[in-house]
Amino acid sequence: MSAPSDGGASRDGYGRALIRLAVNPDIVVLEADLGKSTKSCHFRTEFPDRTFSLGIAEQNMMLVGAGLASSGKIPMASTFAIFTERAFEQIRNGIARPNLKVHICGSHGGIHTGSDGSSAQSIEDLAIYRTLPNMTIIHPADDFSAEELTIQVASLNGPSYTRTIRNKVPRSYTINTSKHLEIGKGSLLKEGNDVAIISCGVMVSKSIEAANILEKEGISSTVIDMHTIKPLDENIIDFWSKKCGCIVTAEDHSIIGGLGSAIAEHNSRTNLVPMEMVGVKDRFGESGESEELFKIMSMSTGDIVKAAKKCIERK
Numbered sequence: 001m002s003a004p005s006d007g008g009a010s011r012d013g014y015g016r017a018l019i020r021l022a023v024n025p026d027i028v029v030l031e032a033d034l035g036k037s038t039k040s041c042h043f044r045t046e047f048p049d050r051t052f053s054l055g056i057a058e059q060n061m062m063l064v065g066a067g068l069a070s071s072g073k074i075p076m077a078s079t080f081a082i083f084t085e086r087a088f089e090q091i092r093n094g095i096a097r098p099n100l101k102v103h104i105c106g107s108h109g110g111i112h113t114g115s116d117g118s119s120a121q122s123i124e125d126l127a128i129y130r131t132l133p134n135m136t137i138i139h140p141a142d143d144f145s146a147e148e149l150t151i152q153v154a155s156l157n158g159p160s161y162t163r164t165i166r167n168k169v170p171r172s173y174t175i176n177t178s179k180h181l182e183i184g185k186g187s188l189l190k191e192g193n194d195v196a197i198i199s200c201g202v203m204v205s206k207s208i209e210a211a212n213i214l215e216k217e218g219i220s221s222t223v224i225d226m227h228t229i230k231p232l233d234e235n236i237i238d239f240w241s242k243k244c245g246c247i248v249t250a251e252d253h254s255i256i257g258g259l260g261s262a263i264a265e266h267n268s269r270t271n272l273v274p275m276e277m278v279g280v281k282d283r284f285g286e287s288g289e290s291e292e293l294f295k296i297m298s299m300s301t302g303d304i305v306k307a308a309k310k311c312i313e314r315k
Contacts, residue, residue, distance in 0.1 A: 008143030015039025081106030127257025
C-alpha cells in the first residue's frame with residue numbers, strides 16, 4: 001500500500017476526529033489540563049459549552065465522564081497515557097464495570113515519547129486496559145487511521161481506550177485507504193508467504209520498512225496493522241499463521257501483556273507456530289530521542305528484520 005512521503009502524529013488525527021464528531025450534540029469532551037497536547041483543544045475552541053476542563057484530576061475526570069455517559073452523553077476524555085493509569089480504579093469500577101460509553105484517549109504512549117523520560121513513558125497501558133471486561137483497546141498507526149478509528153469509537157456500545165502518540169511517523173495510510181479500517185478487524189498492508197509481521201502504532205511503519213528490506217533479500221513478508229488489540233481479529237491471525245508458518249509481533253509497549261501476548265495467548269490454543277516479539281523487554285524506558293531509544297531497546301527496523309529471519313529459521 002502506498003503512503004504519502006510526509007508523516008503524521010496520531011494525536012492530530014484524534015483532534016480532527018473530535019471536530020467531525022461535533023455534529024452529534026451528545027458528544028462532549030473532557031480534559032485534564034492537557035488539551036493542547038492531546039489536541040482536544042481544537043474542540044474546546046469551537047465548542048466551549050460542550051468541553052469540561054477538570055484540571056489535574058484524572059480520577060475525577062473519569063467519574064465525571066461516567067456521570068455524563070449515564071445521562072445520555074458520549075464523553076471523549078483525554079490526557080497522557082501514563083496519567084490515565086492514575087485513574088485505573090475509577091475506570092474499572094465507574095466505567096468498565098457498568099459498561100458506560102466513555103471513550104478514553106491516552107496520548108504520548110510508549111518510549112516513542114522520547115526525552116520526557118521513563119516516568120512519562122507508559123509501556124503498560126494497553127496491557128492494563130486489556131484486562132478489563134467490556135473495554136475496546138485501539139492503537140492507531142498514524143493520524144489518518146487515528147481519525148477514522150476515533151470516529152468509529154463514538155458509535156461503540158461500551159467504553160474504549162485509544163492510545164495516540166506525540167511525534168510524527170511515516171504514514172501507513174492515505175485519507176482514502178484509512179476509510180476501509182474497521183474496529184476489530186486487522187488491516188492487511190502487504191502480502192507475503194514466508195513470515196507474518198503483525199504490529200500496531202508507531203511500529204507499523206517500521207514493519208513496512210522491514211518487509212521492504214526483507215523483500216530485497218528474497219524473503220516475502222505479510223504486514224498486518226493490528227490497530228485493535230481488543231477485540232483481537234482472530235480470523236486474520238489464524239489465516240496468516242497457517243499460510244506463513246511463523247509470526248513476528250512489533251509494538252512500542254511491553255511484550256508482557258500487550259499485542260504480542262494477546263496473539264501468543266490466542267495461538268497457544270489454535271496455531272502453534274514459531275513467534276518472535278519485538279517490543280520493550282521487562283524494563284522501564286529512559287530519556288533520549290525516539291530512534292535512539294528504539295535502538296537501545298532492540299526495537300528498530302533492523303531488529304524487526306532480525307526477528308523475522310530468526311522466526312523463519314525456527315519453522
